[in-house]
Amino acid sequence: MSNSKFALSLLQRLNPKNFTHAKPIHAQLVVNGCEDHSLLGKLLEHYCSSSSSTAESTKLAHSMVFPQFDPLDTFLFNTLLKCSKPEESIGIFTNWASDSRLILDEHTFVFVLGACARFRSVSTLWFGRQVHGMVIKYGLLSDSLLVGTTLIHFYAKNEDLRSARKMFDEMPEKSCVSWNAMIGGYCSRKEKGSDSAHMGLKLFREFMCGDEPFRPSDTTMVCVLSAISRMGFLEMGSLVHGYIEKSGFAPENDVFIGTGLVDMYSKCGCLESAVSVFELMKVKNVLTWTSMATGLALHGRGVETMNLVEKMADSGVKPNEVTFTSLLLACCHVGLVQEGLSLFHSMKERFGIVPAIQHCGCIVDLLGRAGRLKEAYEFISTMPVQPDSILWRSLLNACNVHGDTEMAEKIGKVLIRLDQNDLSFGVDCEDYVALSNVLASEGKWGKVEMLREEMKKRRIKMRKGITPVGKLHSNR
Structure with missing residues (x-):
């Protein structure tokens, strides 16, 4: 067996999470002057996939590509982009893409755009647009279906659906993956008041009625079911369920599609169908149990919700933070006070969360809606984490709804004190307006005037559409 094949067999047997075991192999390759790019690429993948990756491993990985080869090796450069963490891939591309010794190809842009899709920050969208410009400069848009599809995916993940759709419409040729990327981009966006879910369903219908023999993936079907659940289209959800059954996706075996169906039927008001799908599923994960329990809670079936959480734990699936967030929100929605409190106390006592x-x-929202204002106030005062202004404002709103002006004044003063003493809360004119309105409703105009004077001293400006009651009264 040649040295290269022997080294490759050793690398394949190594634990990918252990970085140090690859060092001796790397040393032998350096000593023997190995130029087998596939072997070096495998070693590079091993370094990048190591869970104990440190600055040393990154340095070693870079030394394998730069500047050992002249011209710089595109294959190894692309391997480094593919295997590194998204933010590292972006940094590597930024530092080396302008080197005249490096020839960039379609795989280079696919990997760096994929990194931009996975690593979302304030500057990622801007950086990805610069990469898009380079793609046009290299003339790859008309020749590479893969690059065009990755651009759609990148824009969709960064919530620039207009650019994603423009890219999609201008593609001379589309694949199933291209359609899936655009449909998934529309259906995955969860902004309130946005019609993206409707656009996603419309595009999905065009996709299904087209002449091309394309087939949606399981990921696409999950996105479509999510859009249907947000819009409450039960009839369309039933049609999609029928298509899923006919197409052989087998929701009883596919945990993601099965969970999507449970969530869709629950949120569209057909709890019986959700339970039926749930019971037929042979494989369930934490999301499946969470969706079913949340559906029961949304329909006011608190006892069954608690029983299902018990069954979930008994089945070996441990609920997580997301599970309890979803369940508590559902309890707030329908006013299941006792069930919500029981779930909250069980988080740490039983599940260690x-x-x-x-x-x-x-x-706080649950108790406030139920009118249990003193209990909510005591809960905030003794809660295990530092309360923020949002919690106090939530309770203040509940006090206004239930007409407890004494408690509202007390909370308003707490918010003002937090504004004055803690910069992390930020100075918010709404806190002053809320307290001003409470004082005015009690006829305490002297305190209203003092509060307005304090606002002037602190140079707190009113936003348009917000006028304190005290100011209206003084202008009469």
């Missing part, structure tokens, strides 16, 4: 700020916020 420390409640986060979002879980505490659900409890």
